[in-house]
Amino acid sequence: MYDAQRDACLAAAQAGGKVLLGHFRRLDPATITEKTKNDVVSIADREAEAAIRAELDFRFPQYGFLGEEGGASGDVERRWIVDPLDGTLNFVQGFPHWCVSVALWDADGAVVGCILDPLRNDTFLAVRGKGATWNGQPMRVSQQPGLDGAFLATGFAFQLGERWPMFNAALGRVFPRAKGIRRAGSAALDLAHVACGIFDGYFELGLKPWDIAAGALLVQESGGVITDWEGGQGWFESGNLVVGTPSVARDLLGSLKG
Structure with a gap:
């Protein structure tokens, strides 16, 4: 089940990645x-979004589409959610x-x-109920037992x-307990990187659907936990x-809530 959708998802990401490598x-x-102050496009x-959409429309024309650059169209019950370039400022500045x-x-x-990282040739892929892979190999979140000594990621736009x-x-409460942020x-x-065990946890505020639509599934299918900052869904x-191994996510949530 979902084999054709998985293949389309991968092919579309690869089409977008090829475009981006040509511009980097x-x-x-x-x-x-x-687009707005300090928010560049x-x-x-x-061009990457156009290439991704062309691939998806060819394979599944009946599905809707939500892209960071082009907005929403078509079916809202079944739709592709796409960020053609997550990390645009990094890309523009030449940061790899x-x-x-x-x-x-x-x-x-x-x-x-x-999620495709073209520069490192890293492909992260997940299917609901079937687990997740990193370059074709099964992946799991880390075995970090809690926040103390955890290696974390965060963001603040x-x-x-x-x-x-x-x-x-919140950062001030987490910082003394983590090994690194x-x-x-x-x-x-x-x-x-949480899903594959590089990071033990992650926290951020104010993300958009295209920032998290694919990564959330990767984390969940790799045994990780996701909540909002109140511990809800x-x-x-x-x-x-708030994202991490079950123990890290629990401790991280407690620290963020104060």
């Missing part, structure tokens, strides 16, 4: 614009940490998801705005995520 560190500054984002995220969602949540004090206070600038890759709607 070759962008004409004239093709980079600001480039010709690479748009960005990815493609493609997922299919239905009324019950994520069905298939793929310019758009945090008035939520910065809340985030900063990294802020690399791609939420989708952070989620993939409103994380997809709010974009406020």
